[in-house]
Amino acid sequence: MKHTIKNSHISLVTFNYGATIQQLIVKDKNGNDINVVLGFETEEDYKNNPFYIGASIGRYAGRISQGGFSLNGTDYKLHQENGVHLHGGRNGLNKKNWKLEKAETEGESPFVTYAVTSPDLEEGYPGTLKVSVTYRLTGNSLKITYEATTDKTTVINLTNHAYFNLEGRNSILNHELELNSEVFVELDDKLLPTGDFLPVKGTSYDFLSPEVIGAKPGFSGIDDVFVLKGQDPAATLYSPETGIEMKVSTNQRATVVFxxxxxxxxxxxxxxxxxxxxxxxxxxxxxxxAPNKPDFPSAVLEPGETYRNETVLQFNVR
Incomplete structure (x- = not known):
């Protein structure tokens, strides 16, 4: 089922399947509507979505090694392919029909909230996990808030997998990118963390100052984990063609840039x-x-706690 919320700045279209973002429409410097995310035509199209386009990802976004993890002395086995468990497994949250919990479509701060329950040991994860995501428009910003609770100690890492293009066509090679990150996570050939952190300085991952993505020396694509300095914005993306600028702010420790x-x-x-x-x-x-890297910040969620991932996308023209 499709849901639309909009204010005088932004229009957002979502599907309850995968709690997915289909369209995010903002104005360019000439006042034209630009859909700044990649999306498919129908909800059915998202059922064959190997790139997780627009979807809500969990129970654990990203990769887990060793076919699982140990928690409080118990081993939990997860689905793996070539030694890697990815984005919550074969039937992660991106493949669930989330329930429309509430929505408010009028006014300057409309929102839509979806909720889903993942039963104990689904995809191998312990605990019955109750998850919600709220998409809220406030002025020229979209705020995405994931919350979750569990009845057993578990691990969790949720995120949204929207694909952005501020021109609504072509490529992002002429976009300018700035990342508020001095360190990235070293990955092995399976894109699993080695446990080490490397400075971006002097590498093709140094976007501490705005740079045109396609003109970056050594650029051959990015699929890496950047440690955030904790200062907003975490990232700024800008298209000289449309004049649209997107600032990304988050309460999370890192962002994968892909x-x-x-x-x-x-x-x-x-x-x-x-x-x-x-x-x-x-x-x-x-x-x-993180479940297999004791030196990493903990991804454990205990009963009585509430997991919260807040990300704000602010749009301007310049």
Missing amino acids: TPEDLGTTEFLNGTRYGNFSSICFEAQTFPD
Whole structure:
């Protein structure tokens, strides 16, 4: 089922399947409407969505090694492919029909809230997990809030997997990117964390000052975990063509930045076609494989606690 909320600045269209963002429409410098996210035509199209486009990801976003993890002396086995458990498994939260919990479509701060329950040991994870996501428009910003509670000690890492393109077509190679991150997580050839952290200085991951993505020396695509300095914005994306600027703020410790080179020949909403490096993702979250890395910040959620992931996307023109 499709739901639309809008104010005088932004229009957001979501599906309850996967609590998915289909469209996010903002004005460019000429007052034209631009859909700044990649989306498919129908909700049915999202049931074959290997790139998780627009979806809510969990129970654990990112990768977990070793086919599972141990928690309080108990081993929990997870689905793995080539030694990697990805984005919550075969049937993660992105493949669930979330329930529309409440919505308010009028006024300057409309919102829609979806909720879903993941039973104990679903996909191997302990605890009955109750999850909600609220998409709220306030002025020229979209705030995405994930909350979760559990009845057993568990691990959790939720995020949204929207793919952004501030021109609504072509690629993001001429977008400017700034990342408020001095350190990134070293990954092995399976994109699993080694446990080490490396400085961005002097590497193709140094976006401490705004740089045109496609002109960055050594750029060959990004699929990496950036440690955030805790100062907002975490990231700023800007399209000189449309004049649209997006600032990303979050309460999370890290963001995965992903620039897919090729999403295949998929046709998107309204027949839109994109080139290579069509889009960029900012997957705000904690560190991947934290359940197997005792030196990483804990991803454990205890009964009585509330997990909360808040990310704000603010749009301006310049």
